[in-house]
Amino acid sequence: MMKKPLQTKKNSKFTRKQLIILIVCITTGFIIGYSYKLTKNHENRNNSYVEQEESYREDLIHQQERNKELAEELRDLQERLRDYERSFAKDEDKYEHLLEEAEKLRLMLGKIPSQGPGVQVTLNDNEYDPNSTNPNEYIVHESHVFSVINELKISGAESISINGQRLKSNSYIRCNGPVITIDGKHYPAPFVIEAVGDSKTLISSLKIVGGVFDQLLSDNIVVTIEEKNLIQMDSISDEA
Amino acid sequence: MWLPLLGLILGLSLGVLTDIQIPAIYENYLSIAVLAALDTLFGGIRANLQQVYDDKVFVSGFFFNIALAAGLAFLGVHLGVDLYLAAIFAFGVRLFQNIAVIRRILISKWEERHIKKDENTV
Numbered sequence: 001m002m003k004k005p006l007q008t009k010k011n012s013k014f015t016r017k018q019l020i021i022l023i024v025c026i027t028t029g030f031i032i033g034y035s036y037k038l039t040k041n042h043e044n045r046n047n048s049y050v051e052q053e054e055s056y057r058e059d060l061i062h063q064q065e066r067n068k069e070l071a072e073e074l075r076d077l078q079e080r081l082r083d084y085e086r087s088f089a090k091d092e093d094k095y096e097h098l099l100e101e102a103e104k105l106r107l108m109l110g111k112i113p114s115q116g117p118g119v120q121v122t123l124n125d126n127e128y129d130p131n132s133t134n135p136n137e138y139i140v141h142e143s144h145v146f147s148v149i150n151e152l153k154i155s156g157a158e159s160i161s162i163n164g165q166r167l168k169s170n171s172y173i174r175c176n177g178p179v180i181t182i183d184g185k186h187y188p189a190p191f192v193i194e195a196v197g198d199s200k201t202l203i204s205s206l207k208i209v210g211g212v213f214d215q216l217l218s219d220n221i222v223v224t225i226e227e228k229n230l231i232q233m234d235s236i237s238d239e240a
Numbered sequence: 241m242w243l244p245l246l247g248l249i250l251g252l253s254l255g256v257l258t259d260i261q262i263p264a265i266y267e268n269y270l271s272i273a274v275l276a277a278l279d280t281l282f283g284g285i286r287a288n289l290q291q292v293y294d295d296k297v298f299v300s301g302f303f304f305n306i307a308l309a310a311g312l313a314f315l316g317v318h319l320g321v322d323l324y325l326a327a328i329f330a331f332g333v334r335l336f337q338n339i340a341v342i343r344r345i346l347i348s349k350w351e352e353r354h355i356k357k358d359e360n361t362v
Binding site: 035 | 243244245246248250251253255256258262264267271273274277280281293295298299306
């Protein structure tokens with residue numbers, strides 16, 4: 001494999017040998033150094049990648065923790081909301097009752113405008129009867145109005161007005177000769193009594209046998225009962 | 241005697257200081273080239289110690305081995321076979337063998353000198 005080293009020209013061979021060794025050594029060193037440097041660069045790059053990955057992972061973990069916190073908060077809030085709803089549900093019946101009652105009271109007081117189906121009762125004096133000597137026998141008295149209003153209230157009328165004047169809880173009606181006075185305002189016949197409420201109930205209670213309707217007829221009063229789809233009454237504060 | 245060491249240091253500093261970038265695929269070849277260079281270097285030292293050193297064999301072996309190793313690695317990459325392992329194995333074994341031979345020669349030489357010294361003293 002190896003040739004015998006030439007003994008002749010030893011001097012020149014020696015320098016040439018040295019030169020070759022130098023070149024080989026330099027090349028080897030270069031390769032080793034370059035390889036070392038490359039590996040180091042690679043490691044650095046890897047390290048930077050790893051660091052980046054690490055930071056991303058930390059970010060991710062952070063976000064996940066935040067997510068968890070928020071989810072917990074959400075759960076908390078939902079729980080609270082459910083509590084509220086539960087308490088609501090408990091109190092709902094009460095509230096509804098209160099609300100209905102308040103509404104009824106307001107209607108009764110006339111604080112809010114009232115509208116809806118209802119009836120219109122018109123009471124008019126009968127025609128003059130020359131045979132009769134007592135005119136009281138054929139004119140409308142406040143007692144007739146009272147009975148109608150009473151009947152209407154009993155049968156659940158929300159609000160009642162006479163000739164457009166809505167009745168309050170403290171309204172008063174007085175007989176004043178040929179006219180009646182309602183809250184200081186005079187109204188002559190005919191008296192148009194309007195009531196908002198369930199029209200069927202109202203009418204049937206008015207027309208009950210031996211009831212108000214029959215009484216009025218027997219008192220020679222012209223009574224007309226009309227069923228209305230929509231009756232509108234302003235609130236009293238508007239009128240005042 | 242100091243010339244090889246000087247050359248090695250010079251080459252090392254050159255290699256560290258150069259700023260050439262090569263694609264990552266070729267870094268495998270470089271590692272094999274390192275092995276080949278080291279193998280040839282130790283082979284040369286052994287040959288020198290065994291008095292069978294030859295310039296042409298040394299230089300041609302140096303560059304041919306590097307080229308062969310790189311070529312093998314290249315072929316391996318393109319064939320999907322890890323042929324560079326063969327080169328690493330071969331060079332590694334030879335490296336160890338060379339170093340072992342060098343060690344033995346050095347030890348025997350050292351013993352010879354020792355015996356001579358003893359003879360001289362005696």
